[in-house]
């Protein structure tokens with residue numbers, strides 16, 4: 500039985516005082532983490548305050564990015580060890596905004612994944628096709644190649660620290676989510692790829708989140724799908740009521 504995991508990707512949003520307000524509302528809900536793992540990915544500047552607030556609540560922290568080098572002259576970058584040192588258990592890698600706006604390719608993402616695992620960080624690894632690729636019937640090909648190159652060189656045991664997030668690019672921040680059937684089809688495909696590459700027990704135990712305009716209204720039917728084990732939530736994670744609604748529908 501896979502335990503569901505809901506992560507809130509705050510992106511470049513929320514000042515420390517705003518982060519504090521939001522997290523206080525979340526931790527007021529005492530039973531929130533009973534049946535679901537909850538991960539918050541604040542901007543780096545809010546990690547310290549959020550870390551303090553979530554202490555003892557069961558809520559885990561994620562960073563939104565790392566560089567693959569461990570230290571040195573890389574102005575503006577942050578290492579896996581620095582995220583660990585700031586209280587993070589996870590890092591989000593391969594997000595489509597990093598791929599498109601910051602030109603991160605599969606080779607760079609693979610280096611980052613290895614650096615994260617090397618420093619004991621767990622990884623939320625995002626994959627997904629653009630609208631054009633879906634319309635050209637290339638979804639499987641694209642997702643397979645992102646998985647193949649992103650996970651290249653990883654040992655089966657590394658997969659224990661991995662969550663895959665299927666995030667169709669056309670659904671991110673657009674208000675246009677994949678239907679439960681569309682999402683399930685790709686999640687099933689991802690699990691089949693993992694089975695072929697890493698074996699049946701790894702494929703059965705790995706959690707695959709759906710991300711892309713998840714909200715309180717659509718989360719229940721998405722989360723009811725056999726191969727969907729949680730959500731990676733952007734905009735709706737910035738509002739306590741909607742994020743709690745998504746968590747409850749997942750549980």
Ligand code: PEP
Nearest residue numbers: 671672710711712733734
């Ligand atoms: C995301 O950025 O990972 C995301 C899923 O965003 P949104 O929920 O806003 O579509």
